[in-house]
Amino acid sequence: MTDPFDFEKPARYAVMGNPVTHSKSPRIHAQFAQQVGQRIEYTAIQVDPGGLAQAVDQFRASGGRGLNITVPFKLDAWRLAGRLSARAEQAGAVNTLRVEADGTLYGDNTDGAGLVRDITHNLGVAVAGKTVLVLGAGGAARGILGPLLEEKPVRLTLANRTVPRARELAELFAGLGEIEVCGFEDLAGRHFDIVSNATSASLHGELPPLPDGLFAPGALAYDLMYADAPTVFLRWAGAHGAGRLADGLGMLVEQAAESFFIWRGVRPDTAPVIAALRS
């Protein structure tokens, strides 16, 4: 396959975040590039708090072509972008930057598309017509609400420890569809077909205070986080009636594939990459 970008040196990409040293993204993008016969260099760059603008400038000045942006810089990246995709604009968060020919930064957010593709395509679970619960109203929830609404669930509920924060977020997406907002205690007696954990609780080995009976028969429990061992949320879900469990590894690879497409114009096959990471 010929590579329209194949100059002397491989085009440079990176993921910026903090912490970022254990990121799987370099490995994922190296596999994508190999699969589609392109030469790229993809590294992980740890950025100090407040240092994203400077780090991006430096990367761009040294010929860098595109970036993934991860925790805690997705809102900063949104502010840095000179032009935004509609979904990034809506989310107020950017996880993908592309350096345009004139040096401006194009910002997109591929997180929600990655989640939806993992659920619908890889796991074979339709979102359309289902009741969906999203836990958490931080950066992770921001990226996924729009793409979830576009799948036309029968109802989308957003529950957060701090309810006003969930309300604020729901209002941002009012143009795309209705989001029901509540606190965790309001979930008692309710059940859902898809329960997606977008809190950062799993990161700290914690669990939001969730009531029993949250899962409809056969329901999917999806943690946006992934770890080598099942997260606290997935262990709890498995013991409390969820029919299927999924961590965020598939979403990670799918959002990466979407970023790769934005940069390189080719969509890699994700299945072998997910399988390699699992093994």
Ligand code: ATR
């Ligand atoms: P991020 O951008 O990584 O999502 P964040 O903006 O700090 O981080 O958001 C973290 C989310 O996880 C929030 O919804 C937070 O709830 P609050 O808005 O009430 O702070 C939620 N969260 C974090 N730890 C939690 C815990 N132990 N139990 C329940 N929710 C938790």
